[in-house]
Amino acid sequence: MSVVLVWIIGAIVAGVLANNKRRNVGAWVLGSLLLTPLLVIILLVLPTLEDKKRCPNCGLWLKKEETVCRRCKKEQPDPAPVADIKKCPFCAESIKAEAVVCKHCGRDLPRDEAQQSFKPYEFK
Ligand SMILES: [Zn+2]
Numbered sequence: 300m301s302v303v304l305v306w307i308i309g310a311i312v313a314g315v316l317a318n319n320k321r322r323n324v325g326a327w328v329l330g331s332l333l334l335t336p337l338l339v340i341i342l343l344v345l346p347t348l349e350d351k352k353r354c355p356n357c358g359l360w361l362k363k364e365e366t367v368c369r370r371c372k373k374e375q376p377d378p379a380p381v382a383d384i385k386k387c388p389f390c391a392e393s394i395k396a397e398a399v400v401c402k403h404c405g406r407d408l409p410r411d412e413a414q415q416s417f418k419p420y421e422f423k
């Protein structure tokens with residue numbers, strides 16, 4: 300009975316670890332159930348897969364630089380857009396483009412939208 304318990308706990312731990320390390324959870328859980336919970340130890344020493352993304356269509360893990368899914372041939376959306384960075388005109392520190400107050404020097408920032416909607420013919 301206790302052996303079965305070890306097996307089940309091992310499979311759960313393998314699942315959690317595999318998820319944390321962005322690996323194939325199903326494969327690791329199944330592997331530790333069918334083979335040995337000692338797979339958890341292997342999983343522990345394996346590095347986290349950082350440069351992977353998941354196809355939103357079929358769930359296949361893809362390399363970050365892949366733009367088309369290998370399995371379903373669906374185009375991949377761009378990775379989470381990085382917040383636009385602009386430079387504070389007062390202290391020249393990098394701040395987010397949406398920022399209205401500089402977090403470094405605390406000064407009010409000129410709004411980009413105002414500049415973009417600037418129309419010369421309004422000043423006839
Ligand atoms: Zn896919």
Ligand SMILES: [Zn+2]
Nearest residue numbers: 387390401404
């Ligand atoms: Zn500043």
